[in-house]
Amino acid sequence: MKDTRFARFVVFVNAAVPLVLLLHDTYYHRLGANPSEFAIRTTGTLALLFLIISLAVTPLRKLLGQPWMVKFRRMLGLFGFFYAALHLLIYTLLDRSASVRAVIEDVGKRPFITVGMASFLLLVPLAITSTQKMIKRLGGKRWNRLHRLVYVAAAGGALHYYMLVKADTREPLLFAAALALLLLYRVLNKYLPRYTERKPARPQPRRAQSV
Amino acid sequence: MLIKKPDEIKASEITDKDIYTSRRVFLRGAMLTATALGTGWLYRHFATPNQEGAAGEKIADVKTASGASIPAIPDARTSYEDITHYNNFYEFSTDKRLVAPRAKNFITRPWTVEVTGLVHKPKTFDLDDLLKIAPLEERVYRHRCVEAWSMVIPWVGFPLAKLLDAVQPTSQATYVALQSLADPNQMPNVRSGSVLDWPYVEGLRLDEALHPLTIMATGLYGETLPPQNGAPLRLVVPWKYGFKGIKSIVKIRLTDSEPTTTWNHDNPQEYGFYSNVNPEVDHPRWSQKTEVRIGEFGRRDTLMFNGYGEQVASLYSGMDLRKYY
Numbered sequence: 365m366k367d368t369r370f371a372r373f374v375v376f377v378n379a380a381v382p383l384v385l386l387l388h389d390t391y392y393h394r395l396g397a398n399p400s401e402f403a404i405r406t407t408g409t410l411a412l413l414f415l416i417i418s419l420a421v422t423p424l425r426k427l428l429g430q431p432w433m434v435k436f437r438r439m440l441g442l443f444g445f446f447y448a449a450l451h452l453l454i455y456t457l458l459d460r461s462a463s464v465r466a467v468i469e470d471v472g473k474r475p476f477i478t479v480g481m482a483s484f485l486l487l488v489p490l491a492i493t494s495t496q497k498m499i500k501r502l503g504g505k506r507w508n509r510l511h512r513l514v515y516v517a518a519a520g521g522a523l524h525y526y527m528l529v530k531a532d533t534r535e536p537l538l539f540a541a542a543l544a545l546l547l548l549y550r551v552l553n554k555y556l557p558r559y560t561e562r563k564p565a566r567p568q569p570r571r572a573q574s575v
Numbered sequence: 576m577l578i579k580k581p582d583e584i585k586a587s588e589i590t591d592k593d594i595y596t597s598r599r600v601f602l603r604g605a606m607l608t609a610t611a612l613g614t615g616w617l618y619r620h621f622a623t624p625n626q627e628g629a630a631g632e633k634i635a636d637v638k639t640a641s642g643a644s645i646p647a648i649p650d651a652r653t654s655y656e657d658i659t660h661y662n663n664f665y666e667f668s669t670d671k672r673l674v675a676p677r678a679k680n681f682i683t684r685p686w687t688v689e690v691t692g693l694v695h696k697p698k699t700f701d702l703d704d705l706l707k708i709a710p711l712e713e714r715v716y717r718h719r720c721v722e723a724w725s726m727v728i729p730w731v732g733f734p735l736a737k738l739l740d741a742v743q744p745t746s747q748a749t750y751v752a753l754q755s756l757a758d759p760n761q762m763p764n765v766r767s768g769s770v771l772d773w774p775y776v777e778g779l780r781l782d783e784a785l786h787p788l789t790i791m792a793t794g795l796y797g798e799t800l801p802p803q804n805g806a807p808l809r810l811v812v813p814w815k816y817g818f819k820g821i822k823s824i825v826k827i828r829l830t831d832s833e834p835t836t837t838w839n840h841d842n843p844q845e846y847g848f849y850s851n852v853n854p855e856v857d858h859p860r861w862s863q864k865t866e867v868r869i870g871e872f873g874r875r876d877t878l879m880f881n882g883y884g885e886q887v888a889s890l891y892s893g894m895d896l897r898k899y900y
Contacts, residue, residue, distance in 0.1 A: 374607055381614040385622075396672050397661030397869045398724055406622050461873060474860055527860070530722075531841060532669035532770045 368435045375436050379443040382410050383450075400458035407451035408480075409535075412525065414444035415518040416542050423549040429562035438494055441514065445491045448484050448521070476527035483520030486513050518543055628659060628675030631798030637731050638712040644787050644886060648715050650868070653726035655796050657869050662803040663720065664822055665770050666755065666762035674803040681761055681802035683823075688808065692829035693748035696741070702807055706793060708741055709733035713797070714790055714811070719852045719881045721816035724867045730811055731794030736785045744781065744829050751784040752834035753777050753810055754826040771837055777810065777821035778834035778848065780890075788813055788886055791824075814883040816850045847900035851891070852881035856900045 386406060389395050395402045418440035425433035460466040470477045490511055492498070499507045522543060526536035553560040662674040686702040711731050718726045739751070757774035759766040765773045783789060792811045793800060800806040805822025812819050818838055828834075838846035845859050854864045854877040865874040880887050891899075 370603060374610055377607060378610050378614045381611055382618045382622075385615060385618050397657035398671075398867060400867065401724070402622075402672075409621075458873075473862075476860060530669075531665065534769070 368432050372435055372439060375439060379414065379440065400454065403454050404451060404459060407447050407454060411444050411448035411451055412518065412521045412539055414440055414447055415514060415521065416539065418444055419514065419518065419546045423546060426553065426561045429564045431564050442491060442494060445487050448487055452484055476524055479520050479527060480524035483517045483524060486517040486520065490514055515547060623672060626676040628803050629679045629801050631794065631801050633798055634711060634731055634794045636711060637797055638710050645714060646886065648717060648727055650727050652715065652729055653869050658726060658728055658795060659801050659803060661869060663817065664803055666757065666765050666773065666775065669770060677763065678802035681806065683802065683807040686807050688824055688827060690742045690827045693745045693831060694829050695743035695745060698742055705808065709737035711793065716811060716813035717881050718817055719866060719877065721818055721858065723861060723863060724869055726869050729796055730790065730792040731797060732790040732792035732811065734787055735789045735791050736787065738791060739785060747831045748829040749781050750830045750832065750834055751779050751781060752828045752830055753821045753824050755821055756823045756825045771841055775821060775837045776834065777819055778836050779812065782890055786887060786890065788883060814851055814880040814887045816852060819850050849899050851896065852877060853879060853896055853900065856897055
């Protein structure tokens with residue numbers, strides 16, 4: 365049995381590092397000329413990044429034959445949600461001068477904001493049902509089906525980013541490509557698990573000694 | 576019976592439990608620190624704080640702008656640090672914070688500007704000759720980017736009209752097209768041929784180009800332009816969105832038809848040829864009603880023609896500015 369508690373602690377600390385540095389840079393006025401834009405961009409990118417990392421956990425654990433890695437998935441997904449919520453909060457407070465009305469107006473008027481908001485709202489039920497209790501209550505199968513929405517939310521996030529940039533679409537396309545790759549893995553895994561999975565190494569049962 | 580166990584480990588050789596635990600703690604601490612440092616490095620790599628760019632040099636003779644036609648701006652000037660570390664110069668990078676470090680070693684001398692097209696005296700100017708065309712004066716202008724942020728910048732330069740006078744446009748000339756340097760050896764996005772069609776081209780109607788507010792800037796804050804701001808020579812048209820202010824100019828051509836300009840060509844629905852600052856005409860993806868003034872908290876209202884309506888509105892009388900955005 366792996367000691368997953370420490371491993372999870374390592375992942376937690378690492379996932380919090382960007383937040384700590386962002387706060388540090390904010391405190392020391394090191395966010396550059398347009399701090400609100402910088403904070404919005406950074407938290408948005410982090411949200412998308414963490415959603416994608418959380419989606420990479422299952423393929424990775426299967427490819428490596430390390431089933432215990434699944435323990436990281438919920439935390440990484442929740443970090444994605446956390447950075448997305450922070451992204452929305454900073455945008456509301458600084459870009460829309462804390463006016464919920466201005467946010468709603470923006471959602472109605474600007475397609476890239478509509479897509480971004482829809483993606484965030486999709487994440488909310490997933491965050492709420494992320495507890496052990498809720499998994500039991502919903503039943504594994506239904507819970508799994510519901511949580512497939514994370515693909516839709518992440519794709520929406522990448523689209524939101526793509527629609528926002530002026531001409532340089534390389535970064536949003538990179539996110540989209542990563543998502544497509546992860547989705548492709550799931551499809552392949554369904555039909556060809558022989559090639560996409562490695563059985564976890566188990567200690568060999570002792571054979572009877574030949575005499 | 577005495578049984579000897581030769582393999583027995585002496586009690587003194589068994590690792591002490593404290594040492595065993597502390598070793599484990601040490602290893603774990605090292606692992607935690609190492610990964611956290613790695614993540615921190617990655618974050619810093621992608622979300623870089625301001626990095627040093629090249630500095631400007633003091634310009635000897637700068638006059639203060641003269642004449643009542645140059646409106647004074649009551650607002651505080653944007654800091655030199657912000658003006659020189661928040662730049663859109665896509666040839667170098669699409670990240671405004673990375674332009675300064677990437678353009679650091681940009682070579683601006685020797686530099687020539689070729690002026691051709693519908694002119695009586697086509698000429699290739701050496702930079703030093705250009706700087707002598709007219710006395711350099713300081714012009715403090717509002718700068719409004721199409722991305723809805725703004726600055727107040729003390730430019731140093733001379734009216735574009737003085738340069739055009741020197742080449743004498745013919746009577747057929749109605750437009751001016753300006754072109755940036757596109758050097759694959761110095762500009763990463765030109766080298767990879769990505770983002771936009773290079774070279775960058777901008778244009779003005781001849782009367783806009785001859786307007787006394789339109790300048791060729793060669794410096795800011797009394798110093799020569801740093802590369803990230805368009806060294807050695809750039810256009811400044813204060814009542815238009817910032818992207819009209821083409822940087823590092825190498826060619827000027829006078830024409831009798833509207834020139835194809837880079838952003839207009841790339842996305843005509845979003846970037847018109849005129850691109851006058853206009854709070855009434857939104858960018859399709861965002862509002863142009865308000866702007867973030869760099870260095871300020873919150874947003875301020877965007878002014879028609881960026882506050883230069885009194886000087887330039889007459890250029891567009893009778894034009895539907897919703898159509899000619």
